[in-house]
Amino acid sequence: MLTAAPNTIDISSPSLAQLAARQQNRKKWLLVQPKSVTNMTVDSGRVSMPLNLVMVATLAGTIFDITLVDERIGDRVPDDLSEFDVVAITSRTLNASRAYGIGDKALAQKKIVVLGGVHPTMLHDEAEQHCTSVVYGEVEGIWNELASDLLRGTMKKIYRSDQLTPMTSMHRPDFRYALASKNAKHYAARIPILATKGCPVGCSFCTTPVVYGKSYRHRGLDLVLDEMRYHQERLGKRAVTFSFMDDNISFKPHYFTELLGEMERIGVRWNANISMNFLHKPEVAEIAGRSGCDLMSIGFESLNPDILKSMNKGANRIQNYSTVVGNLHKNGIAIQAYFMFGFDDDTEKSFQAAYDFIMQNRIEFPVFSLVTPFPGTPFFEEMKPRIRHFDWDKYDTFHYMYEPRKMSGEKLLGQFIKLQREIYKPGAIMQRMKGKPLNWVWLANLKMNSFTRSLRLENFL
Numbered sequence: 001m002l003t004a005a006p007n008t009i010d011i012s013s014p015s016l017a018q019l020a021a022r023q024q025n026r027k028k029w030l031l032v033q034p035k036s037v038t039n040m041t042v043d044s045g046r047v048s049m050p051l052n053l054v055m056v057a058t059l060a061g062t063i064f065d066i067t068l069v070d071e072r073i074g075d076r077v078p079d080d081l082s083e084f085d086v087v088a089i090t091s092r093t094l095n096a097s098r099a100y101g102i103g104d105k106a107l108a109q110k111k112i113v114v115l116g117g118v119h120p121t122m123l124h125d126e127a128e129q130h131c132t133s134v135v136y137g138e139v140e141g142i143w144n145e146l147a148s149d150l151l152r153g154t155m156k157k158i159y160r161s162d163q164l165t166p167m168t169s170m171h172r173p174d175f176r177y178a179l180a181s182k183n184a185k186h187y188a189a190r191i192p193i194l195a196t197k198g199c200p201v202g203c204s205f206c207t208t209p210v211v212y213g214k215s216y217r218h219r220g221l222d223l224v225l226d227e228m229r230y231h232q233e234r235l236g237k238r239a240v241t242f243s244f245m246d247d248n249i250s251f252k253p254h255y256f257t258e259l260l261g262e263m264e265r266i267g268v269r270w271n272a273n274i275s276m277n278f279l280h281k282p283e284v285a286e287i288a289g290r291s292g293c294d295l296m297s298i299g300f301e302s303l304n305p306d307i308l309k310s311m312n313k314g315a316n317r318i319q320n321y322s323t324v325v326g327n328l329h330k331n332g333i334a335i336q337a338y339f340m341f342g343f344d345d346d347t348e349k350s351f352q353a354a355y356d357f358i359m360q361n362r363i364e365f366p367v368f369s370l371v372t373p374f375p376g377t378p379f380f381e382e383m384k385p386r387i388r389h390f391d392w393d394k395y396d397t398f399h400y401m402y403e404p405r406k407m408s409g410e411k412l413l414g415q416f417i418k419l420q421r422e423i424y425k426p427g428a429i430m431q432r433m434k435g436k437p438l439n440w441v442w443l444a445n446l447k448m449n450s451f452t453r454s455l456r457l458e459n460f461l
Helices: 014-021 053-061 095-110 117-123 124-130 140-152 210-214 221-235 253-266 282-290 307-309 318-330 347-359 376-386 410-425 426-433 440-454
Strands: 028-033 065-070 086-090 112-118 133-136 158-160 192-193 242-244 269-274 294-301 336-341 365-370
Touching: 014 140, 014 336, 028 053, 053 065, 053 086, 053 140, 065 095, 086 282, 095 112, 095 117, 095 124, 112 117, 112 124, 117 124, 117 133, 117 210, 117 440, 124 133, 133 140, 140 158, 140 221, 192 318, 221 253, 221 282, 242 336, 307 336, 318 336, 336 347, 336 410, 347 365, 347 426, 365 440, 410 440, 426 440
Parallel strands: 028 065, 028 086, 086 112, 112 133, 133 158, 192 242, 242 269, 269 294, 294 336, 336 365
Antiparallel strands: none
């Protein structure tokens, strides 16, 4: 059980501070990161620290006592919740059923239950059946209202801010809330960090523009760099590796390149999700390499221009794909490349095109998924009449959601399995990885070889 670090920011209003000061005993919160029940490897192995939940803990810890439980690393939600006043649960679609189960158990024990995250935001009417209150979108914008109502005992069914909170004064999250777990060793060594929020691209299948609109916010550079220096000091080394959790860190090139220039000076390592907006320009890859980038995660999605157009993926220009790869590889940056299959314009040629591109360009870590219409997105509304089921446990981007117009479901899944097995055969791994540094990417390829050999049609149904 922890309280907030002294150098984290307290954004409480004066009235909230007065209410908090009148507490005879600080209310106790249980924050829960639920596991998923997918039969695929989506939530297995070493997982990233739940940055968003840690940020909630840091905020709430200014006036409440916080215990954080992360089921993904083996933590257990207590059967007896009597020591807690509030049970707050974050949820995405993949673990919504589990989140609802925890919420129902807490309600049965007369606890205040708060549900937040992408799925409760998208389907708040559904989520309201399993909690006291739903937080729609970000908690920062409604925190004073939520905390005040909690202290007064006057909770509302839904909390929704009229505007997004600027990130300019966002101080560092207090990782002690997560690291207090005896299972914290199961977290990945890479430290999650946030510099920006939002992505104005607006892909039709993505939840980000629905939650944030087309806004794009960023933190002050000094705050991001101070956070990095803090972790360097905490860990006693310069070459700390960070994972940016941003949706699209490179959207504002001036901010991005200025940040990288400063990161080069302090000597960290990093990786990030990034769009292709500017990666065809050699100077972007050059400064990324100099600043310590060892991997970029990029949504190539498809080699079919009609499919890219249908999903509003305007930043992706197929004629730039090989240039982007070449620029990154010249600067020692590996690529985690995402490809999606199951669009209406997909055919067997889509799989062959992806295989050829990956092998010719020696992509280090290709990741394949089936198109999944997530609740709340324009794509979900468009495809709703054709979706085979609404079993949220299977919304893991590996299960078969609907039949595309140009392929049978059986043919789609057969080709999907075949592509993964071919890409991760020992010979193909050697061809893609020969001469590249012996690091975790090699290990990931070897694990994927074992994983893909175990795939069967029934895994995806």
